[in-house]
Amino acid sequence: MVMNDDLSNSLDQPKGGDAGIGEIFVGVMSLGFALKGWLDSIWVDGFGGMLLMLAILLPAWGIGYWASRAILKYVIWPRAGYFVPISDSRKRTGIAVAGRVRTRLTLITVLILTAVSAAVVACLAVFVKRPSAVNYPLEGILGTFMFACLVAAYAFWFVFNGRREYPWKWLVLVFLVLGFLVIGLPVRMDYLAVWPRIALFNGVMWLGSGLATLLSYVRHAKPSTVEMG
Amino acid sequence: MNEQLRTIAGLDRVIHEPGRLMIVSYLAGVEECDFLFLMRQTEMSKGNLSSHLSRLEKAGYVEIEKTYRGKVPMTLLRLSPAGEAAFKKYLRDLDSVR
Structure with a gap:
């Protein structure tokens, strides 16, 4: 038995998707990648590059993670309440079934995207090996491709x-796609840069x-002032 | 009385009440949640929600734990194993009379 979608969806909301987390x-992670790429171009390569990646991406991940936790604790839970989603091992009854249907759909989509991605990367890798090809280093192609997947x-x-x-996010999506096309796909450009x-x-x-989503959430949802229960 | 009507007559009345059914449905989808979350999701008043929760706790379907998050009092709620079993049976019964 599958529960009402709205009921099922509402269980997803306070996890953070609706507040921009x-x-x-x-x-934050993307900016970490950007910083790493920029430092790569002016500094090190090889093993030093790996260390640089760890030195930048780990703190970026930490900042993103702790910012998410802080937003949950100080912004979302006081407004929407606190809950722990049910774990996979204890899925039960209707809502969990609805969740499983969505999870399956997401998994299938991710699998298809991954397969297409692998095919594109394989084609590009072959193209890179052609002597007449312009210089497309694999790292640059993978980096660009990773953001295409994102x-x-x-x-x-x-x-x-x-x-x-948030209907205005159509604009964000359009800008992301346009920005990607304008920056990422000019012919004969150095992908590493x-x-x-x-x-x-x-x-x-x-x-x-x-941040705009978070501000909008803070403006529209007021924290509870009453002691609960 | 035919079998379907007997099943309808035997529906768990604690769960069958719409407010409590809403509560149990939400609790079935989470490990645990606090009172505020349930109040926001169900849009019930504090008193109404409290009274339904008391009824469910009395039936042994819901576990209620009073605790603190930092210095803020917090009421944690979760479906008990008995509540989980009762909800599953209720859904099965409803399915069988469709």
């Missing part, structure tokens, strides 16, 4: 979850969109 997290995942999330509450620019652009867009 996900976008803020991805935005934009696709964002579009997927927006179409299935976000469009009803391109992907940090895409990371910077996407990071700023996601961070901005996430």
Whole structure:
């Protein structure tokens, strides 16, 4: 038995998708990637590059993670209440079944996206090996491609979850796609230099969109002032 | 009385009341939640929600834990194993009379 979609969807909302947490997290990570790419271009390569990646991306992940936790604790829980989603091992009854249907749909989509991605990367890798090809280093292609996948995942999330509450995010999506096309796909450009620019652009867009969503949430949802229970 | 009517007559009345059914449905989808979350989701008043929760707790379907998050009092709620079983049976019964 599958419960009403609204009931099922409402259980997803306070997890943060409706207050911009996900976008803020991805935005911070993207800016970390942009910084890493920029430092790469002026500093180190090889093993030093790996260390640099850890030195930048781990703090970026930490900042994103702790910002998410802080928003949950100080913004969302006092307004929407606190809940722990049911774990996979203890899925029960109707709502859990509805959740499982959505999870399956998401998994299938991710699998298809991954397969398409792998095919595109394989084609590009072959293209790179051709002597007449312009210089497309694999790292640059993968970096650019990773952000293409992120934009696709964002579009997927927006179409299935976000469009009803925040119609203005259509603009964010359009800008992300246009920005990606304008920055990322000019012919004969050096992809090693391109992907940090895409990371910077996407990071700023996601961070901005996430902060705007958070501000909108704070303005419209007031914290509870009564002692509960 | 035919079998379907007997099933309808035997529906769990604690769960069958719309307000409590809403509460149990939400609790079935979470490990635990606080009073505020349930109040926001069900749009019930504090008194109404409290009274339904008391009834469910008395039936052994809901576990209520008074605690603190920092210095803020917090009432944690979760469906008990008995509540989970009763809700599953209620859904099965409803399915069988459709």
